[in-house]
Amino acid sequence: MSLTTTDRDTGRPPWRDLPPPPRPKAARMGPADVVRVGGSGLRARPMRVFLSALGIAIGIAAMIGVVGISTSSTHDLNQRLAALGTNLLTVSPGESFDGGQAHLPTTSLAMIRDIPEVETVSALGKTSAKVYRNDHVPVAQSGGLRVTAARTDLLAAIGAELTDGTWLNAATSRYPAVVLGSHAAEQLGIHYAGPEVKVWLGDRWFTVVGLLAPNELLPDLDSNAMVGWAVAEEELGFDGYPTSVYTRVEESAVGDVQAKLGATANPEFPNEVDVSRPSDVLAAKEATDDTLSGLLLGLGGVSLLVGGVGVANTMVISVLERRSEIGLRRSLGATRGQIRTQFLAEALLLSALGGIGGVLLGIGVTIAYASYQGMSTVVPVWAMAGGIGATLVIGGLAGFYPALRAARLPPTEALATS
């Protein structure tokens, strides 16, 4: 009797009546195995992986760099503003009703001082005098420097600092003594203050008693030569009208005071007064250029997109090249889903590699720029997380189609390729 022949009585092999075995059940792969299998394809072709990841990395680095640099700049500006104080308000005469130059009443200082929230008030008054290195310089070459009369309490009111010498006091403000702004000092070739250092100012010699440090909040001061209020009136034909009134106000009341400062300074013609807040001007000037940032972000986005196409291309080639591997894995018992997962994991790993590289590169660019500018580096966590998140989305999209193709490949066809 042969085992392979049918049962002689029934004409039917006896094992056909045995109960069928239970349906086989596909096992799940652990996450560690998914990552390992996804990574195996990358390990085999390091150069290609590096180049495809680089495309993603450049895109992410551009975006992180733009965000990092702009955040670092803003952070730096805020720190500087906090140091300079944002409670300084300036009042200056605007145009009069007939279009001429208006002037502030001489009483304006006293009236502003009467506002309860005002902490300090001081003023500068423009004169028509010119300042020169010495009496041989032609009159026309005044170098754009201004000579202004300054109150003795100005230094404290605006929070300016001296690099050398002293500020004007009750005594020196009556005598031909001058304090130079940093630009003015540079222009006149003055490097230190002292009794022997003199400049030619309004047809006589003035002694340089002090030099001001560059003033970030009030850059106009840098090109001023400041003399005492009394000596200006006596020697330089100064009319005694303040042209800039500086007030420090309680932080909490800056807005309120700013609103009524014009009317207080010149109750008769409140419209002829300009009130400004120098810290706002500085913030507006230094605010990062949104157009440029937008453009760079856009470029980063395009680069990211191109990087994604690169990853998709790499994955399509990878699937084509590894048909026999796919066949082998199917023969070992991989389901279509497991093949799909493998290639998707590979694409995700590839772009995550690019994403992490890009974030590091972006941080590096930000650090380089920030240290060059003398700022501290700030890269927001949301930007890094967003960068990595974006690469995962791109990796998923780029890997989806190749993974689907790999999974759909019939095992016999896959094995037939060698």
Next chain:
Amino acid sequence: MTASSHPVVDLAGVSKSYGDLTALRSADLVVHRGELLAVVGPSGSGKSTMLNIMGTLDRPTAGKVRIAGHDIDELRDRDLSALRAATIGFVFQQFHLARGVPALDSVADGLLYSGRGRAERRELAERALRRVGLGRRLYHEPHQLSGGEKQRVAIARAVLGDPPLLLADEPTGALDSRSGAVVMELLHELHEAGTTVVVITHDRDIAASLPREVRLKDGRIEYDSALGDAPAGELVAAEGGLR
């Protein structure tokens, strides 16, 4: 003799056509547990189609296929994958070893889809490599191995989980005769240890050296040494190969 278990392979009237081309015509073949047989025929005779159908890599156009008792008509693609993972080991002519991967990891991948943990897979892989005589080549990569050694690695990968069925497609096709002999000897040893082995080959000498021989020609089973149409002496020999 009564049938106490399902045969490993049970093909009944199986045909497979690709468009107008019929690769296999109403094939009947039953392989019982513990057999060692050759499916032999020239190229284009339908051997590969037969292998693909026995290995559940492909479905027939007509006829019934049962593998270890499972009617594959009733199984989804996902179930067939699970069936292959648990029941069938494959050995290919081209070895299919990934370059740069040490033998131990290649072999351990044989159970990657079985649901077993990595430590267990590697432990079994080491045992399987020792079993095929490659205990000293655990960490060798394919380019450091000879053809015969590569095929032994592939065999270790196929038998790692002790599958009831081992399908070897031209296992000696890419080897010189000495390495081929070693590989055939290994298949004999596995058979003696209880594995059902089906060798697909075009080599008539190899086919003749195995206990059972199934000859294919133009998509038909021309001769099966286990059936009555075989010469009496050969049938006895075939039964001797069964257990």
